[in-house]
Amino acid sequence: LPLDIYKPKSKTRARKYFGLPHKVRLLLFGSLSFYSDNTKGWDLFNESIKKIAKKDSKFEVVIFGSPKPINLPKLKLPLHFVGRLFDDELIALLYSAVDVVVVTSKIESFGQIASEAQSCGTPVVAFNSTGLKDIVKHKETGYLAKPYSSESLTEGIMWILKNKERKIKISKNARKRAISIWSNDVISKKYKNIYKNILDK
Numbered sequence: 001l002p003l004d005i006y007k008p009k010s011k012t013r014a015r016k017y018f019g020l021p022h023k024v025r026l027l028l029f030g031s032l033s034f035y036s037d038n039t040k041g042w043d044l045f046n047e048s049i050k051k052i053a054k055k056d057s058k059f060e061v062v063i064f065g066s067p068k069p070i071n072l073p074k075l076k077l078p079l080h081f082v083g084r085l086f087d088d089e090l091i092a093l094l095y096s097a098v099d100v101v102v103v104t105s106k107i108e109s110f111g112q113i114a115s116e117a118q119s120c121g122t123p124v125v126a127f128n129s130t131g132l133k134d135i136v137k138h139k140e141t142g143y144l145a146k147p148y149s150s151e152s153l154t155e156g157i158m159w160i161l162k163n164k165e166r167k168i169k170i171s172k173n174a175r176k177r178a179i180s181i182w183s184n185d186v187i188s189k190k191y192k193n194i195y196k197n198i199l200d201k
Contacts (some may be wrong), residue, residue, distance in 0.1 A: 001182045006092045006119035008175060014097035018082055024058050025161055028098040028122075030065045030113045032084070041104030041127075042073075047150035048102070050076050052157060062098055064091075095120035099167070100157055103132060106148060111135040115182060118142065118174035123167065125156040141174035 015022055027049075031040040052059055053076030060078040068081035085091045095101065101117040103126040108114075114124045114135045126132040128144035136142040143156030160167055180186065 001115060001119050001178065002088065003119055003179060003183050005088045006095070006116050006178075008121035008171070009093055009096040011096055014093045017093060018062075018080075018097055020062065020080060020097055021060060024060050025100075026060055026062050026080075026098040027052075027157065028062045028064065028094070028101045028117075029104070030063070030101070032065045039106050041106050041148065044106075044148055044150045044153060045102060045104045046073065046075065048104075048153040048157065051150065051154040053077050055154075055158065062094075064094060091116065092120050095122045098122060100125055100160055102126075102153070102157065104148075104153065105130070105132065108132050114142075115178070119178035119182065121171040121175040123160050123170045123174060125153060125160065127153070137173070137177060139170075141170060141177050 012022065020026060029042075029045055031037060031042070033040075049061060060080065061075060062080045062082060064082045065084055066081070067083055072079060082094060085094065095117045099122075101113060101122050101124045103111060103114050103124060105111070105126070106129070108131045110131045111126070114126055114132055117124050118136070118141050124136050124142035126136050126142065126144060127147040128138070129147040133144065136144055138144040143159055145156045146152035160170060
């Protein structure tokens with residue numbers, strides 16, 4: 001990852017840029033087709049939002065990647081669409097604007113959103129399955145919920161946000177881990193070692 005771009009930025013400036021409210025907690029969900037692609041787990045995210053709304057009303061939802069639909073989904077919390085972003089700087093700014101990135105994919109080979117978000121110091125809540133198991137460090141850089149439980153997903157979101165000091169620690173851990181495993185220097189050395197081992201044989 002280009003960690004010089006995907007890095008923590010001012011939350012106040014980020015929210016101002018996207019026109020997002022300042023005094024609420026924001027959950028981010030990203031998908032190019034969140035309605036039609038069942039593998040992205042919108043149904044599970046929706047169920048989780050309903051549970052969160054019963055516990056705390058000071059949450060709002062941000063969706064990126066998909067255009068604003070004519071018929072908005074009926075959620076129990078306010079919803080903001082920022083559309084599809086093609087600029088890495090803006091994507092990184094959006095990650096910094098929110099409090100938690102929720103990745104409800106039912107199958108994911110890697111998890112680019114999850115890795116980018118953590119590089120920006122934003123905790124990620126995802127399911128403990130497929131590629132995301134390698135991206136999120138449970139209770140260190142985010143939370144891995146029981147597949148595919150909306151109740152467990154809700155618990156993960158609330159676990160991160162109900163303790164301010166814990167959230168700060170997780171944010172720092174996420175950035176630190178991103179530097180240690182996804183930086184250009186680290187990855188290039190791993191490739192170099194692979195090629196060297198092959199050539200030596």
